Amino acid sequence: MALSPNSLSTTSLPSGGNDFRSLDALRGSAVRDPKSSIRETAKQFESLFMQEVMKSMRAATMSTEMMDNSATKLGTEMLDTQFAGKMTGLPGGLSGAIERHLQRQLGISGKDGDKTAEKSAVQALPALAQKGIAPHVQSFIQKHDSAAKAAEAQTGIPASFMLAQAAHESGWGKREITGAGGTPSFNVFGIKATSSWTGRVAEVQTTEFIDGKPQKVMAKFRAYASYEESFKDYAKMIGTNERYSKVVAQAQSGGAEGFARGLQKAGYATDPEYAQKLARVINTTVRVQRALA
Structure with a gap:
């Protein structure tokens, strides 16, 4: 503890x-x-x-x-x-x-x-719990804040949007993808390891929606050496793939719902309610960041 x-x-x-x-x-x-x-x-x-x-x-x-x-x-x-x-x-x-x-x-x-680290420690004190912010939510946002801001500078996508997506994909860090023997993959965005991926992989069971119905399948995911690498790879994928060009534009305009719908439409996830769920997490993340400011 x-x-x-x-x-x-x-x-x-x-x-x-x-x-x-x-x-x-x-x-x-x-x-x-x-x-x-x-x-x-x-x-x-x-x-x-x-x-x-x-x-x-x-x-x-x-x-x-x-x-x-x-x-x-x-x-x-x-x-x-x-x-x-x-x-x-x-x-x-x-x-x-x-x-x-x-x-x-x-x-x-x-x-x-x-001073930055001291401020972070002060904000982690239980005073924030009085604002209805769960400790694990505070911890996740503070832990990945710098990596998200670096990715924002690279893509123009608001850091809060990326933090929210990482939180949604990993269950606020509680359901992170692990490899054999519990080896951490640092993959907080749930990015699959396709044939073009040459790095390490973690093969785990995941839920995919096929014809609108959830099914358990085995899938390979990318594995990184750090969370920073995970954010950088996500930024590279979103920022350079033509498939997500409209998503980046929607994110830069400041629309959380549009960003979430754009990701779902581009095929980022198979969950039919992905956009709705992600938009809720984005709103939570923005609220927490305001409280931390």
Whole structure:
């Protein structure tokens, strides 16, 4: 499960000398400055971990009942807290590893000044859920946004249209085509591997509408090395194939319904309701992008 600053819970952490209320403050600061809040969160976790290590070491040592009273226990706990604090945040320590892990989970770059990545992480916080946007929808759009914009520059088709089509074809990333042994194909557009395709393929069972009726068939699909390659190949196919020339023109005019109908008419999919379904997803994608802006 992906972590977020709001997922921090003091009830799930081990007890120690740290003031757990400071973690609540971290959750509040995550929206304002996610990178620094992650750094502080990592230090808190390392400090708590080190305290537990110290407690375990104390429990493993010999002690006498004569010296084991409340005063000595309190003094020992305070000393352990100080030692844990001294060992927290050192170069190459546990907090650095935790910080990098949290940054990857939240999509934040470790490089200073990467404002775009920070903004993306902030938008991924549950605040967007209040606008009726499901987390997996947010994640899919943010994950492929840059590849879609690059394809828009190549074809003139709005990035939101391509994001929507990729979402529709892959079930918002939940039904991506995989090869043997679960090897990812990165094919989010469902592009078939015809005889002219010389790259890798993934052969899977899919649903085709034959005479208006859905049937399960085996088909070969193109496989890529990355999602970026998938968007580039889609842009190349749509932008250079005469079959889709009217589709590109309709997309550039800004008509989502016209774009979707054009794709269906050009034979992109056999589903008779493809245009209607795709138009709905496009409208959803545009709404989410406005919320993310």
